[in-house]
Amino acid sequence: DSGVTQTPKHLITATGQRVTLRCSPRSGDLSVYWYQQSLDQGLQFLIQYYNGEERAKGNILERFSAQQFPDLHSELNLSSLELGDSALYFCASSVGPGTGTASSPLHFGNGTRLTVT
């Protein structure tokens, strides 16, 4: 168990809708990262927050947004959903602001599987 909790595990929704994915980081971790895993694109970094502030941005669409709250949990909002947004969305956390370093490794949640019909 990585200590990172993601809810819900599965989400099925229709095109054009909006959903919110939730992540609670491991206790003591200040950074939260969001990744999208799809069959055609592989594992893509979306965005990182550190202690409530946006730290880095990857291949995140304008229809997507995220935030990290004072209790350090994070939410990823996906709107105007398209069929191509169907994917596994992973949250990861780490202690510090850096990514995957020896002193601040990434811990991944089990993901939220989003299906857009």
Place this chain on the structure above:
Amino acid sequence: GNSVTQMEGPVTLSEEAFLTINCTYTATGYPSLFWYVQYPGEGLQLLLKATKADDKGSNKGFEATYRKETTSFHLEKGSVQVSDSAVYFCALLDSGSARQLTFGSGTQLTVLP
């Protein structure tokens, strides 16, 4: 930009067979290199890492050596078990200001008893 190329899967082996999963990378500077493993229904877990050239990362019988001259970080295990069945991801962390992990496409390994 940075990129990681892994051998295409799926890979199917018999128990106790030797495993190699190839990984090559393109990066500026001196990246750190990682192997992550994803068991069915779970998130990725760090398997091993190497932070500089000629370093060998090892864990649970798996090994990988950071080869700067060939820009490679191949994963090996001498004798695989059924419980090693998973998807394996090679990744790099660049040394520049971006400092985000770049993942390969993943290689599905199935070990048959």
